[in-house]
Amino acid sequence: MPGEDAVFTGIDEVDWASMHHAYGSAEDVPEFLRGLASPCSQERESALDGMYGAVHHQGDVYDSTLACIPFLFALVAQAELPDRSGIVELLVSIGGGDDVDECDHDEDVAPLDASVGDRVGDGGDTSRADDENDVERAGDENYVDPADEGDGEDRADDWSGEDRATDNYAMARTAVRAGSPVFAELAADPDPDVRRAVPLALALFLDEPARVLGLLRQRLHEERDDSVRLALAEGLGLFARRHREWAAPAVDCLVTLCAAPQDPGLRLAALGQLAGCAPDRLPAGLVPIVIALLRARSHRARVPEAPERPGTDTLIGHLRRLRPADEEGSHLLRTLHSALGGRTADRIALLKGQLTSPDPADRCNAVWMSAGLFREWRADFTEPVALTGEQLDRDDERLRDAAVSVLESLFSLAAPAADRLAALVEAAPEAWGRAGPTLGRPLKALARAGDPRAVPALALVLAQPVVPHDVGYTIEYLGPAAGQLAPLLRKRLGEVPLDGPETYERAAPLLAALGTLRDEAALPEVLRLLHASPRELRRRDWLVEALARTVKAFGAVAREAIPALRELLDSECAVSAADALWSVEGDIGSVLPVLLRELTSEGAAGGHRAAATALGRLGPLAAPAIPALRSLADSTEVWDRTAAACALWDITGNPEPVLPVLRSAWRQNSYTRGTIAAHLARMGTAAAPAHDLLHAELAAPRRHRARSGGYGSHDILEDERLLGSCRAALAAA
Structure with a gap:
């Protein structure tokens, strides 16, 4: 060089x-x-x-x-x-x-x-919560996801404070x-890719507002490359947001771009920037204008794509392969949707226009845009979900895969698309996830929607030589309809090796499903693992915890498990064993001392919370734990405080010391709200002083887990559950 x-x-x-x-x-x-x-x-x-x-x-x-x-x-x-x-x-x-x-x-x-997910659009999923029985733990700062074991061992991120x-x-x-003056020199660079990258850099870093504004306006006048002009419009919008005292001429320029009879893509870019920096300057009838521009843009001849680069085994190369077919259109619409924010009526109307476009690329972009809307805001999404389901009938594989990915995250909200999902599952056995490590996404989406038409396909999947690890965690959403799967689940649990390297990974999902179904007939298979798995087994403590949760779900009929549970009362799994023993035997003398010991010990993170929750199940019989629970209710750890306060109510029935703790936790950590709302529902009229929290939550337009920089696969589910618990608590008063 x-x-x-x-x-x-x-x-x-x-x-x-x-x-x-x-x-x-x-x-x-x-x-x-x-x-x-x-x-x-x-x-x-x-x-x-x-x-x-x-x-x-x-x-x-x-x-x-x-x-x-x-x-x-x-x-x-x-x-x-x-x-x-x-x-x-x-x-x-x-x-x-x-x-x-x-x-x-x-x-x-x-x-x-x-x-x-952020780098390729709104379709990525950054959460590994699919396999958690208690997804609320994702908000617990002390919770360590088993999937993260060993994560970061080769990294040195912690080298500095x-x-x-x-x-x-x-x-x-x-x-x-x-x-940053170098960026100004690059504004007229011969390479259009460089010119496209420069406007954002100028608006962000060059602390000479007059010079930046002049450069952006000059380049807009001189630039002939359409993609660079879009970047210049984006630079003007960012400039207007960052330099309010200089915003007026930048906004005027964007308004001119919106109205000029020119490239529809540039007009869309200008509208998106106006929505973010000067929404009062947007034209009336925004949605019809945007839809018309989308149609006009789609009818224009597509610019030939640059020759494909040689493939490289790098993250950047992988991201390039995952990019949407119409990356420019995706960016334009994502900018507009983001700027519209909570204007859900406008965004839904816009999605309806996009999802009915004759251009499959427009529809694909709309599907990904809908993911962000569904995930962050609360509204009646029946129409856009049904239209998303219609994309499953298309021959375009990219469009169909996008629709399935979005529907998979909706759980019960995917019901308007269930008929299309069921048809896809019935017509395409590959949608089941055959011979793969994970369940097919169409089948998972149908099951998560609670549709019993998923059961026959799940039965076939359970009969495969290799059972996808997420089948068990999916079954819980099917309710009683999944009961007919119990014999197959028992059979597969009986085939789990006692000393294999993946014993826990194979057994835990099956145990979760059998516990959800309360299939007491599976007790022999459960006891086989509980009795015979060697102590040196990888992740044995996690396996024992899962086994204890399943026995707890079986209740009194699982008396054969009592000796094994008693042996565990002095182990690392003491809380889970005591909790299960209480469900099976109901012997306060065996359980209470163990839970008191664990409540006051200096054990692992999360242990105090689990002990407090188990003590709450004992009700008034756990009165000796009241002093320790009161102390835990003053903890600096929000989940410990929440669990202690809930247990105190269950034991004493006195709301006065409990409600201030729950109110504080509700405001401090939004992830606690599902637990708290469910508890307030149990409190009935005693929860009346906290009803303002419930009314405010039900009136809030934004989902309680919505956040910048990431999202979880169960965020929508947990938000809908929270809303249901809020309504139940108010109805119980």
């Missing part, structure tokens, strides 16, 4: 070995940097992947990240170097530009983690701001 020596001047004098990135020593960082300047496109992509994967892992900023910034600026200044747009985007991300909407002109904000990490974000932002 011409000028390479100048670009990397001083790189060998940097003490990289003393620095760190996500996986330890930063000695390999010079190799990444030099790889960005390679004449080979695959080497450049691999180097960029290494920068994101290690040096800027999930948005983190390390000392090595800071040391890279001067070399990255030197690289983007080399006009002969291909793929510089990726380096500009990397600099924007290092400077905190991923957090576009929360960046303040005078504040340094750490960037949010960007998941794969929180204060140093915060300083690194601030220093990165300052360094990118200092180098």
